[in-house]
Amino acid sequence: KKIFLSMMGAAVLTLGFSSCSSDFLDTVSTSALSEDQISKDPSGMQGILNGLHNMMYQYDWGDTGAHFFGAGHRSVGVQLDILGGDMINTMPAYFMSVYRYQDHNNPYGDLNWRVWDMYYTIIAHANLLIDKAEANTSLPKDQKDNLLGQGYAFRAMSYHMLIQCFGKRYVKGDANANLGVPLRLDKDNIKPQARATVAEVYKQIDSDMAKALEHLKNAPVIDSKNQISYVAALGLAARIDLCKSDWASAAKHAEEAINNATATNITLAKGKDLLDGCNNWANSEWIWAYKQASDQDNSFFSFYADYSYNFEGYNSGFRFAVNRDIYDKMDKTDVRRNWWVCVEKKETTIDGKKVVRLDTVPNIPKDAYSEYFPKNGKWEKTGQSIKFKSQANNNSMGDLLIMRLAELYYIKAEAEARMGEEVKARETLTKIMVTRQENFKTEASGQELIDQIMDNKRIDLWMEGQRFFDIKRLGIIINRAKASNITKHLTGDAQQTAIKRNTGDNVANVPTTVEDKNWQFAIPYDEIKVNPGLIKQNPL
Helix, strand or coil: CCEEEEEECCCEEEEEECCCHHHCCCCCCCCCCCHHHHHHCHHHHHHHHHHHHHHHHHCCCCCCCHHHHCCHHHHHHHHHHHCCCCEECCCCCCCHHHHCCCCCCCCCCCHHHHHHHHHHHHHHHHHHHHHHHHHCCCCCHHHHHHHHHHHHHHHHHHHHHHHHHHCCCCCCCCCCCCECCCCCCCCCCCCCCCCCEHHHHHHHHHHHHHHHHHHHHHCCCCCCCCCCCHHHHHHHHHHHHHHCCCHHHHHHHHHHHHHHHHHHCCCCCCHHHHCCCCCCCCCCCEEEEECCCHHHCCHHHCHHHHHCCCCCCHHHHCCCEECHHHHCCCCCCCHHHHHEECCCEEEEEECCEEEEEECCCCCCCCCHHHHHHHHHCCCCCCCEECCCCCCECCECCCCEEEEEHHHHHHHHHHHHHHCCCHHHHHHHHHHHHCCCCCCCCCCCCHHHHHHHHHHHHHHHCCCCCCHHHHHHHHCCCCCHHHCHHHHCCCCHHHHHHHHHHCCHHHHCCCCCCCCCHHHCCCCCHHHHHHCCCCCCCCCC
16 A cells, blocks of 8 residues: 655644555555654654544545445444344345345455455554554653554454454364464565464454553553544454453453543443434544544545435435344333334224224434435335434534444443353443433343343444444344344335345345355455465355
């Protein structure tokens, strides 16, 4: 990847990035400042770090397809959630090849290329940052800890994203000798390299994560959400622990993150504070996020242009409902019910006979969806999302969320429940749930308790990029045709259409066993082409 360094004003050094499909494997670095200058000038290293954060919300792959995909890490997360089984489609919509597992397992596919391209680009820049900061002996310790802590965290996060997509799931106690992804750790990042094993990749992730935590714990407290703070790094570590079924470490890292969150005024949001369009940097439970400035407008490349409910953009084809199997379990007082607009069935009496009919779509603020969808019948009636809101109908700006405190409570509760520490798990779950449903109480145990934790995590983190990793690590086989959206909440022709869209050839690639080859993304063809004989393709 190419690095472009430029001076903004008199003294502020920032990074801009270029990416396109024809050069996504071109990893030779060029810059307005030489590497020698970057090594000696702390502002050069800070510029690399700023550029890494810029990519998290601005990365657009330099191609027109991103008009529909959206920009940055958040848009990748939505696409992964489409694979996860909690986003149900019953009518023509965008991203059907992703939904049907027909895209990511194609060497010429779109999602697998975007994941490979973005996270190896981040790795290339993290490698340069780590190399220069480690070699600099004159950096003040607090500055060095901050640069290295975030650099190692970025690299660990990126390899975790890649191994979860392109490798087989990690099995605790197994050799995990299956092929993972190439481990590119040098600053030049251009040497042809074979794929490391899943075990080798996780060994590197664990090493990077340990260094990140050590440096960030010693660094000054980061109280800005647009940096990887110690709390955010602990959250990353907890996510990684889950994917390794390391329940003790997951609980430990999540608990430490929760305990340290108060140092930067991070607390669980409550009630109506959760209904802010999920675009509010000031939300008390946001740990890692980016506030968009007016000169950083992605317009139709924006996350909100594609996935908000109110911007009049490409979201007109984003027709996915929440899985009603989890939505219908929510208490009527649960504030999260307001993240979706669902048509309900209700009994009524006509001519002395009880019949079931569908209610009309409830009223919502007059925004893009309410303007167009109910009128032309293209609303995904069983539960269309209104969770994400852009600044206005004609403004696709919005703050970008990467990690919330809520997730750490669910990680901690799941880990405790799976270790048999059920009293602790119920206490942890209750602490978060009373902020969503004030009257929440639970006496659940065993699998019922685990299901209760996981169902609420699925609700809370819907479309935030974690569900596919959860079903892959746990070996959960999805069957969308059995979702109550289709079996209970649709009737007549609409139901038959929904069944056809979620059965037969349309689901031929959806995994049916934990060993199914379709869990793994295909290695992009261009990567194999430039590494002949070294990069072995996943089974297609």
